[in-house]
Amino acid sequence: MAAGETGKTTYTVPVGPIHPALKEPIQLMLEIEGERVVNADILLSQVHRSIEWLGMNRNNPVQTLYLAERICGICNICHPFCLAVAVEQAANVRVPDRAEYIRVIAAEMERIHSHILWAGVAAHEIGFDTIFYLTWRVREEIMDLIEYVFGNRVTKAVLQFGGVRRDITAEQLPRIRKSLDYYKSIFEHLRRILLEDKTVQMRTRNVGILSGEDALKLLTVGPTARASGVLKDVRHDQPYSAYADLNIKAITPDIVTGTVVGDVYDRIIVRLLEIKQSVEIIEECIARMPEGPIMSEPKMPKLLRLLTDAAGEGIGRVEAPRGEDIHYVRLESGQSTLATWKVRAPTYVNLMAVPTILKGMQIADVPIAFASIDPCQSCTNRILVVDKATGRKSVVGYEEFHGLSVEKTKELQR
Amino acid sequence: MSLAVIILGSVVLVFIGGFFSMLYRGIDRKLVAYMQGRVGPPIVQPFRDVQKLLMKENIVPDGAVSWLFNAAPFVCLITSVLLLLYIPLFGQKALLSGFGDALLVVYLLILPSLAYAVGGFASSSPYATVGAQREMVILMSYEFPLAVSIVSLGWRISHATTSNPFMFSTIAEYPIWSLVGPLGIVGSLILLFALMVITSGKGAKVPFDMAEAETEIAGGILVEYSGRNLCLFYLADIVKAFAMASLVVALFIPYNLSPLVGIGTPVLAGVVDALFFLVKVFVVMFISISVIRTATARFKISQASWLYIMVMTLISLIGLILISVDLMV
Amino acid sequence: MERLTPQAIIDSFRKELGGGFVGGSVYEREIATKKNKFRSLWIEVKKSAFRDAVEHVCHLQKYPHLAIISSSDLGAQVELIYHFTIYYGHYLEELSLGLRIKLPKSDLKIPTITDLIPGAIFTEREVQEMMGVEVVNIPDGRRLFIAEDVPQGVYPWRKDETGPEKLLRVLPGRQPRGKAKEG
Numbered sequence: 001m002a003a004g005e006t007g008k009t010t011y012t013v014p015v016g017p018i019h020p021a022l023k024e025p026i027q028l029m030l031e032i033e034g035e036r037v038v039n040a041d042i043l044l045s046q047v048h049r050s051i052e053w054l055g056m057n058r059n060n061p062v063q064t065l066y067l068a069e070r071i072c073g074i075c076n077i078c079h080p081f082c083l084a085v086a087v088e089q090a091a092n093v094r095v096p097d098r099a100e101y102i103r104v105i106a107a108e109m110e111r112i113h114s115h116i117l118w119a120g121v122a123a124h125e126i127g128f129d130t131i132f133y134l135t136w137r138v139r140e141e142i143m144d145l146i147e148y149v150f151g152n153r154v155t156k157a158v159l160q161f162g163g164v165r166r167d168i169t170a171e172q173l174p175r176i177r178k179s180l181d182y183y184k185s186i187f188e189h190l191r192r193i194l195l196e197d198k199t200v201q202m203r204t205r206n207v208g209i210l211s212g213e214d215a216l217k218l219l220t221v222g223p224t225a226r227a228s229g230v231l232k233d234v235r236h237d238q239p240y241s242a243y244a245d246l247n248i249k250a251i252t253p254d255i256v257t258g259t260v261v262g263d264v265y266d267r268i269i270v271r272l273l274e275i276k277q278s279v280e281i282i283e284e285c286i287a288r289m290p291e292g293p294i295m296s297e298p299k300m301p302k303l304l305r306l307l308t309d310a311a312g313e314g315i316g317r318v319e320a321p322r323g324e325d326i327h328y329v330r331l332e333s334g335q336s337t338l339a340t341w342k343v344r345a346p347t348y349v350n351l352m353a354v355p356t357i358l359k360g361m362q363i364a365d366v367p368i369a370f371a372s373i374d375p376c377q378s379c380t381n382r383i384l385v386v387d388k389a390t391g392r393k394s395v396v397g398y399e400e401f402h403g404l405s406v407e408k409t410k411e412l413q414r
Numbered sequence: 415m416s417l418a419v420i421i422l423g424s425v426v427l428v429f430i431g432g433f434f435s436m437l438y439r440g441i442d443r444k445l446v447a448y449m450q451g452r453v454g455p456p457i458v459q460p461f462r463d464v465q466k467l468l469m470k471e472n473i474v475p476d477g478a479v480s481w482l483f484n485a486a487p488f489v490c491l492i493t494s495v496l497l498l499l500y501i502p503l504f505g506q507k508a509l510l511s512g513f514g515d516a517l518l519v520v521y522l523l524i525l526p527s528l529a530y531a532v533g534g535f536a537s538s539s540p541y542a543t544v545g546a547q548r549e550m551v552i553l554m555s556y557e558f559p560l561a562v563s564i565v566s567l568g569w570r571i572s573h574a575t576t577s578n579p580f581m582f583s584t585i586a587e588y589p590i591w592s593l594v595g596p597l598g599i600v601g602s603l604i605l606l607f608a609l610m611v612i613t614s615g616k617g618a619k620v621p622f623d624m625a626e627a628e629t630e631i632a633g634g635i636l637v638e639y640s641g642r643n644l645c646l647f648y649l650a651d652i653v654k655a656f657a658m659a660s661l662v663v664a665l666f667i668p669y670n671l672s673p674l675v676g677i678g679t680p681v682l683a684g685v686v687d688a689l690f691f692l693v694k695v696f697v698v699m700f701i702s703i704s705v706i707r708t709a710t711a712r713f714k715i716s717q718a719s720w721l722y723i724m725v726m727t728l729i730s731l732i733g734l735i736l737i738s739v740d741l742m743v
Numbered sequence: 744m745e746r747l748t749p750q751a752i753i754d755s756f757r758k759e760l761g762g763g764f765v766g767g768s769v770y771e772r773e774i775a776t777k778k779n780k781f782r783s784l785w786i787e788v789k790k791s792a793f794r795d796a797v798e799h800v801c802h803l804q805k806y807p808h809l810a811i812i813s814s815s816d817l818g819a820q821v822e823l824i825y826h827f828t829i830y831y832g833h834y835l836e837e838l839s840l841g842l843r844i845k846l847p848k849s850d851l852k853i854p855t856i857t858d859l860i861p862g863a864i865f866t867e868r869e870v871q872e873m874m875g876v877e878v879v880n881i882p883d884g885r886r887l888f889i890a891e892d893v894p895q896g897v898y899p900w901r902k903d904e905t906g907p908e909k910l911l912r913v914l915p916g917r918q919p920r921g922k923a924k925e926g
Contacts, residue, residue: 011540012540013540013541013544014540019632020628020629020632020633021629021630021632032540032544034547035544035547035548035715035716044887044888048888048889048890050899052900053899053900053907056900089770089772095774097775097776100774100775101775123711124629125629126629126711126712127620127621127623127627127628127629127711127712128620128710128711128712129450129620130449130450130708130709133450133451133452134450134451137451197711199621199710199711199713200711202711202713202714202717203711203712203713203714213806216806216808217806217860217861217862218861218862219808219809219810219860219862219863220862221808230832231831231832232808232831232832234837236834237828237830237831237832237833237834237835237836237837238781238782238828238831238835238837238838238839239774239779239781239835240774240781241774241775242775242776243775244774244775244777244779244781244835245775245776245777245779247834250832288776290776313785315783315826315839315841317828317839324810326810326811326826328811328813328824328826330815339815340813340814340815342811342813342814344810344811344826344866348811348865348866349810349862349865351865352862352864352865362714362715362716363544363630363631364624364627364630364712364714364715365714366630367629367630
């Protein structure tokens with residue numbers, strides 16, 4: 001690895017594309033003076049899967065829905081949810097009320113999972129592996145519940161345009177309640193280990209501060225913005241789906257501490273309280289869920305016909321665990337694919353706040369400060385076409401690559 | 415003592431000490447795993463790690479100062495192993511007890527860290543450079559409280575005897591606990607506490623592993639090391655932690671079990687004392703390494719440095735004052 | 744700040760932009776059991792009035808949230824939609840505001856708005872590399888998502904000859920299919 005000298009007093013430390021602090025490839029170029037970060041630059045373009053292009057050129061909308069689920073493993077409800085909302089607007093498809101509630105339940109379960117997973121990752125970033133193991137053990141309960149209700153731990157394939165594909169039956173409710181009670185019972189423990197532990201406080205307080213004004217200027221969304229005191233939650237401001245019935249309050253850290261600092265500690269508070277909020281939302285949804293059908297158009301060929309004939313545009317907004325997702329969809333009559341599909345994942349905008357967050361921090365703060373926005377590269381980098389060998393030697397073709405790999409294996413066998 | 419005895423004894427001692435060091439590292443990992451709710455690796459894992467690392471390719475990066483890069487792990491391991499010869503182990507006198515005292519051990523303890531930092535600077539990676547800088551800072555930070563604790567101890571013992579108070583034999587002969595009154599006991603406990611925290615720092619585990627700091631600087635000093643060189647550092651780290659715990663035992667718990675229970679036969683007494691020694695080292699290592707690293711997050715270098723230079727120095731000075739007050743009254 | 748109704752916002756745009764205003768519409772949709780409204784606004788302006796329109800959005804809401812710039816290849820034109828959200832923080836009152844600009848392919852240039860909204864930089868860089876729309880005076884014109892070894896002059900979102908089709912790789916053992924369109 002090359003050490004690039006940029007001046008007499010500062011030097012550049014590259015973090016990534018492969019680095020233990022990063023769970024996904026991204027490159028941060030940190031300009032360091034001693035232990036202090038003077039400047040930071042973000043280089044994306046490490047992984048591209050051309051998902052939007054596939055949605056616009058190869059897939060029919062239903063296939064795209066399942067592709068959207070694979071934009072990101074953790075946000076596997078938010079993205080198809082968001083796409084479904086946008087397409088339903090564009091094609092004017094009604095969604096039965098019961099389906100709206102099931103969608104919200106699925107989304108909130110995902111939020112519980114995502115926030116607990118984040119807590120573990122954040123603890124690992126500050127070297128507190130004990131919390132990492134404990135939180136991930138707690139996470140298993142929601143994974144089991146998701147599997148029980150929706151049939152799979154990760155990609156659940158539960159959404160469909162105009163409804164959902166799986167109902168929640170009456171005999172499933174006791175099992176759901178059991179898990180929710182479990183989270184209510186351990187919430188106090190989680191709060192104590194994440195908020196009251198001295199070393200966690202030492203590592204997170206006054207680290208990675210983002211002021212409310214910067215949060216607004218740099219367009220941050222989700223827990224990152226709320227931790228800076230910005231009241232911004234799509235579920236409250238412009239509710240979609242069953243959230244429109246619920247009146248959910250945006251959570252800011254001053255509920256606990258009385259003040260807003262905008263540091264990593266505040267982001268922990270927001271995410272922790274959102275776990276509790278999600279449990280309450282699921283309970284309320286179960287109580288209010290109306291009876292009725294779960295899909296407005298169960299026949300697939302008819303649905304595809306309808307989407308092919310439809311023309312229009314729609315904008316889907318979903319509050320994902322990391323922040324607001326926006327999908328813009330334009331449908332053209334007679335075209336079997338989406339005419340335009342633009343995905344905006346929360347990390348896309350939150351990343352712009354990273355240089356501000358990191359400036360003036362120590363190297364030791366970089367992993368936790370960066371992780372505190374809960375960056376998701378797979379959500380952000382999804383756009384590029386697969387590149388072909390363009391005559392440059394750095395790009396290795398498939399056959400050449402295969403040959404090299406066989407050669408190396410033979411060499412090792414000797 | 416003839417040269418042959420020294421050489422032979424050293425070889426035997428290094429192997430036995432090394433064996434128990436690695437065993438204790440395995441036990442430490444297993445215990446930490448249990449405390450974290452994991453199954454954890456088998457207790458023999460450190461032996462397997464060493465075996466595997468020795469089989470791996472040894473890579474020297476292009477930009478590195480290769481002789482320094484290769485020499486650093488050897489120096490680190492040799493100086494760590496040397497500690498085993500100067501510190502009394504297994505309830506016996508140290509092999510080279512006539513040639514050095516506790517102060518020499520304090521100096522020797524610096525050398526592995528220095529070699530470690532030199533290896534980091536020589537590997538020409540920005541991560542390793544940051545790690546080496548951190549290692550130097552932390553080394554300078556805990557040196558002062560360490561010196562204060564050991565010197566206070568020796569100073570108190572020097573009032574009881576005319577022989578060199580820093581010789582381990584003298585310390586064993588006049589255990590601090592039997593010399594002082596109630597105030598002095600409190601003072602000694604404070605010194606013991608300070609030394610335990612320093613042991614944690616010497617062990618270079620969480621919360622004091624910022625020189626390696628996997629999630630921050632990707633392994634720091636060790637980032638460019640692989641194969642044999644990494645194996646030597648790995649062993650040095652293990653031996654150093656064991657030696658440091660033995661030092662705490664030799665300074666503060668220099669008791670032997672055999673005179674207390676009245677075992678006369680030399681062989682049996684030796685076995686009992688050796689087992690008792692292992693128990694004492696286990697307790698020290700369990701508290702100062704396993705528990706601390708389970709219960710804390712990694713400190714920032716500024717926080718660790720502040721903790722040692724300010725807090726720990728202050729605490730050990732309070733211990734010293736209490737002991738001296740105890741002497742006056 | 745006083746919050747206007749969607750129709751009043753459209754009127755204010757018409758008044759503010761005069762001849763630069765092309766059209767506006769309000770979309771409403773009833774959702775869930777309580778039949779609360781999900782509302783979005785769509786406003787189309789001419790390129791000449793674009794900066795004034797964004798300034799007017801900043802006037803309606805201090806720090807408007809620019810979600811993304813979406814762009815579509817319409818054949819002879821490229822359509823850019825700046826998706827704003829305004830009036831956030833108030834229950835059921837937030838609005839999605841789509842500001843639509845159509846650019847002829849002969850003159851694919853749009854002024855930057857990073858001086859008004861600093862966070863617009865990523866999406867402007869993306870539009871520049873993906874659609875080939877030149878953002879005039881952009882403070883940082885590097886590529887964002889596309890790797891350096893992709894040739895210049897290829898724009899993945901285009902549907903004409905500058906599209907990415909020629910870069911598609913055919914894996915060994917597969918027949919080239921060109922632009923695969925079947926579902």
